[in-house]
Amino acid sequence: MLALEEVNAAGEVRLRARIADPQGVPSEYERLIGEMVKDGDINHVVGGITSWSRKDMIPVLERHGGLLWYPCPYEGFETSDNVVYLGACANQHLLPIIDHVAQQPLDGAFLVGSNYVWGWETLRVARERLADRGIPIVGESYLPLGDQETAHLMTEIAASRPGVIVNSLIGPSNHAFMRALTQLKEDGLDVTVVSANQTEADLDALGSAADGMLTIAAWFESLADAQTAQLRSRIAARFGPDYRASCYFATAYTAVKLLAHGLARAGRDDPRSVFQAVAGIEYQTVLGPISVDPITRHTSLTPRLAVARRGAFEITANPGSSVAPDPYLTRVAAAPRVAEGRPNLRIVS
Amino acid sequence: MTPSLEFNFTGRRAIVLHPAETVRDQLQSRLAALGLRTGAQWPASREEISDADVLFVDIDSGHDDLFPWEAGAAPIPVIGLVRSEAPGRLAWALEHGFDAYLPLAAMGNVYSTLVVATAHQAKRLGHTARDAEIARRNGLRHALVRAVLQIMERDGIDEISALKQLRTQAMAGQMALEDAAVQVLTDNTPMHARRR
Numbered sequence: 001m002l003a004l005e006e007v008n009a010a011g012e013v014r015l016r017a018r019i020a021d022p023q024g025v026p027s028e029y030e031r032l033i034g035e036m037v038k039d040g041d042i043n044h045v046v047g048g049i050t051s052w053s054r055k056d057m058i059p060v061l062e063r064h065g066g067l068l069w070y071p072c073p074y075e076g077f078e079t080s081d082n083v084v085y086l087g088a089c090a091n092q093h094l095l096p097i098i099d100h101v102a103q104q105p106l107d108g109a110f111l112v113g114s115n116y117v118w119g120w121e122t123l124r125v126a127r128e129r130l131a132d133r134g135i136p137i138v139g140e141s142y143l144p145l146g147d148q149e150t151a152h153l154m155t156e157i158a159a160s161r162p163g164v165i166v167n168s169l170i171g172p173s174n175h176a177f178m179r180a181l182t183q184l185k186e187d188g189l190d191v192t193v194v195s196a197n198q199t200e201a202d203l204d205a206l207g208s209a210a211d212g213m214l215t216i217a218a219w220f221e222s223l224a225d226a227q228t229a230q231l232r233s234r235i236a237a238r239f240g241p242d243y244r245a246s247c248y249f250a251t252a253y254t255a256v257k258l259l260a261h262g263l264a265r266a267g268r269d270d271p272r273s274v275f276q277a278v279a280g281i282e283y284q285t286v287l288g289p290i291s292v293d294p295i296t297r298h299t300s301l302t303p304r305l306a307v308a309r310r311g312a313f314e315i316t317a318n319p320g321s322s323v324a325p326d327p328y329l330t331r332v333a334a335a336p337r338v339a340e341g342r343p344n345l346r347i348v349s
Numbered sequence: 350m351t352p353s354l355e356f357n358f359t360g361r362r363a364i365v366l367h368p369a370e371t372v373r374d375q376l377q378s379r380l381a382a383l384g385l386r387t388g389a390q391w392p393a394s395r396e397e398i399s400d401a402d403v404l405f406v407d408i409d410s411g412h413d414d415l416f417p418w419e420a421g422a423a424p425i426p427v428i429g430l431v432r433s434e435a436p437g438r439l440a441w442a443l444e445h446g447f448d449a450y451l452p453l454a455a456m457g458n459v460y461s462t463l464v465v466a467t468a469h470q471a472k473r474l475g476h477t478a479r480d481a482e483i484a485r486r487n488g489l490r491h492a493l494v495r496a497v498l499q500i501m502e503r504d505g506i507d508e509i510s511a512l513k514q515l516r517t518q519a520m521a522g523q524m525a526l527e528d529a530a531v532q533v534l535t536d537n538t539p540m541h542a543r544r545r
Contacts, residue, residue, distance in 0.1 A: 079379070079457045295382040328460055330359045330384030 002238050003256035013263045015256070018042060022053070029053040030060055037066035043269050044069065046255045049248065050170075051075060051117045058082060067271035069259055071251035073196060073217070075121035076298075076327040084275060085298040086251050086258075086290075088218050090125045091326040092303045093196035097216040098129045098166070100305060100317070101194055106163035108138035110191075112153060112177065113168030115142040122168040122196060125329070130166075138162050143169060148176035157191075158184055167195040167213075174202065178209045199246035203311050210308040218287050218301040219250040220313045227286045254285045258292075289322050298325030355467045359384030361402040366393045367430060368410050372453060376405060376430075379459050401425060403463065405451070408442045409433050421446040422477075426466035448473065482525075489527035496530035499537055 004015050018036060022028035029048065036042045037060065045061070046069040048054045054070055061068055061082040068083045076089035109130050113119025119142055127137055138160035141153055150173075157165070169177050178193070185191070198215040221232065221244065231253065235245050261283070262274035279294035288302040300322040306313035326332065363385045365376050373389035380387045390397055395417045398404060406415070408429045418424065421444075429447040431439075442450070449466035451459060493515075500511035519529035 077460065079382075079460070081457050293382070295378050328357075328383050330357060330382075332357070 002234060003253040003260075005238075006234075007256060007260040010260075013260050015260060015263075024050075024053075026052050026056055030056045033057045033066070034060045034064075037061065037064040040064070043067060043271055044259055044274070046071065046252055046259065048072070054083070055117075065271060067275065069252075069255035071255050072248055075118055075125075076329065077121065079296055079298075079327065081297070082271065083297060084255070084258075084278075084292060085296075085325070085327070086255050086292075087247075087299075088196075088301050088303060089298055089325050089327040090122065091329060091332065092218070092301050092323050093216050094122050094125050095129060095329075095332065096303050096323075097194050097196055097214065097305065098126055098133075101164050101192060101214065102130065102133040102135060104163075106135045108136045108160060108162045108164075110138055110157055110160060110162035110165045111140040111168075112165060113142055114170045114173055115144050118170065118197070119168045123166065126166045126168075135164075143173045143177075145170070146172055148172050150177045150180045153177065154180050154184055157181070158187075158189065161189065162191055165191055165193045167193050168197060169195075170197055174198075175205050175209075178206050178213070182209045198308070199248060200244040200313070201246055203308055203313070204244060206308075207311065211310070213308045214305065214316075215308065215313065216303050216305050217247040218303060219247045220304060220306050220315060221245055222306070222313050222315060223304070223318070224315075225288075227284075231286045250286050254287055254290070257285065258283065291322075293325060296325060296327055298327050300324050354464065355471075356464060357384070358403070358463055358467075360386065362386045362388065362400060363403045363405065364393075364397055364401040365389040365405040366398075366411070366415065367391060367405070367407040369407075372407075372430070375456055376459065379456060383460055383463070403466065404428065405430055406447070407432065408438045408450075409435070411438075411441065416445075420444055423448075423470070424474075426463075426470040428462055428466045446473070486525055486527045489531060492534055493527055493530040496533040499533060503537070 001017065004017055007013065007015050020032040020036060022032050033045060036045065043065070044067050045057070048057060048068065048070055049072050051074050054068065054074070057068055058080050060066070062080070066082060070083050070085055070087060072087040073093050074085070074087055074089065109126075111123045111126055113123045123140060127140070130137060139156050139162070141156065143150070167174065167177065181193070193213045195213060195215050198210070198213065199217070200221050203210050219228070221228070231250065232245070235243055258278050259274065262278040263269055265277035266273040276294075279292050282289055282291040289300070291300045292298070293300070302319055302322045304315055305317040306315050363380045365373050365387065367373050367376070367389070368391045373391070377387040377389050388397060393415055398415070399417055403425055404423070404427045406427060406429055409432050413420065416423065423445070426448045427445070429442040429450045431450050431452040448469040449462045451462040496515060497508055497511045500506070500514055501508055504511070504514070506514075515529050515533065516526060518533070519526045522529060522532070
């Protein structure tokens with residue numbers, strides 16, 4: 001809404017928002033977006049967080065010709081002609097963070113995630129990358145969405161004593177897990193938690209339980225650049241000084257700005273024209289320099305690494321250039337295929 | 350054995366056989382984004398097809414002479430591009446046993462089509478190899494009968510014990526029962542009578 005107000009104040013195009021809140025209920029995304037786009041008076045939708053919600057919306061958008069500006073990091077392996085993927089995919093979040101921790105010798109890695117596509121796919125990528133680096137996977141576990149029962153995970157982790165935990169849990173499961181883990185750390189477990197889906201909102205919920213967690217995102221509130229400082233002051237003026245913005249906020253903000261630019265440049269509002277008007281152009285945004293690939297429809301972004309300390313993200317690595325998206329991980333060398341040796345046994349019939 | 354799945358197609362060469370330039374261009378761009386090297390032709394040359402690692406074929410205008418192989422015996426994954434859904438054309442495609450299908454309206458799903466086609470083709474080649482092995486072993490039935498008779502005579506045992514002995518020998522040598530039979534016959538044949 002902040003970006004929309006700014007766009008309207010600038011006056012080049014005029015945007016009117018219709019807001020629908022599916023309250024995280026999967027079936028509601030399909031119904032609400034259907035109501036929005038079916039008559040053709042709304043062509044552009046900004047939003048959706050989980051991959052489930054996006055996958056529920058895409059068929060409706062495809063039927064009615066709408067365009068989703070999706071502002072969240074996700075697992076990749078998708079290219080819909082009705083989506084602009086503004087969030088990071090695995091070569092911009094999970095691989096850099098795994099490569100970063102794998103620089104140190106590690107005894108073993110424990111993988112834990114929410115039991116849906118984000119958890120499955122991010123941990124699959126993590127598992128393969130860690131295996132490529134020769135780091136053994138000492139455990140892998142999934143929790144149902146919303147499940148906060150983590151005692152069995154703590155028992156497994158205490159027994160397997162991993163050097164790193166890759167955490168792809170979301171929402172309340174993530175918070176319950178991180179809180180429970182503090183006890184193990186107090187008992188002497190020396191483990192680094194890495195995660196590609198932690199935001200400032202999670203830090204608020206976690207407090208000191210997040211301390212030491214390594215995360216990666218295209219934007220953090222704590223970035224020191226002028227664009228971020230400007231955005232933060234506008235956020236403070238609009239929503240109050242205590243409002244905490246996350247990468248999701250900054251990306252949705254960028255999405256609205258990009259949409260407005262596309263509308264102005266195309267001079268019309270049909271999704272194909274607007275997309276063609278923005279694709280392939282480098283924009284200077286609050287996320288840093290970005291550009292949307294016209295074929296994969298994913299965005300070049302700058303992955304920043306940060307460590308959580310005392311409720312804030314301390315930036316530990318901030319590369320000066322953006323990373324091109326590789327949603328199907330085609331530029332990542334395939335793991336060498338294990339040569340098929342002679343089997344030890346043969347069944348004779 | 351289930352062959353391991355492939356998820357990365359970087360560096361493979363894909364050929365698109367389709368009369369419409371827009372379709373060829375669209376598909377080539379998407380394949381290039383997935384890291385494949387591409388070529389597109391219409392009409393197609395067999396030389397170009399022979400050079401491909403994966404082939405996309407328009408079902409509407411495809412014909413038998415297009416391929417340098419018999420129907421169903423493609424050595425590479427072949428993907429049918431579906432446009433008109435005409436029953437006769439679908440029947441032609443099914444006769445060729447294409448490994449996967451990509452409707453032109455679903456071009457965004459080209460990656461999953463590649464995964465399915467590659468897995469299906471690997472399975473298809475596995476079946477072909479298995480069929481050939483079964484045929485080869487069937488051809489050695491006479492050797493099996495003769496080897497059992499020979500063991501019975503040599504060791505003074507019945508046919509069940511002889512077969513059991515032969516099976517044990519096959520397991521120890523990690524070979525097919527028929528091959529063990531051939532080995533028994535060869536070992537028991539006087540040197541001067543062996544084929545060189």
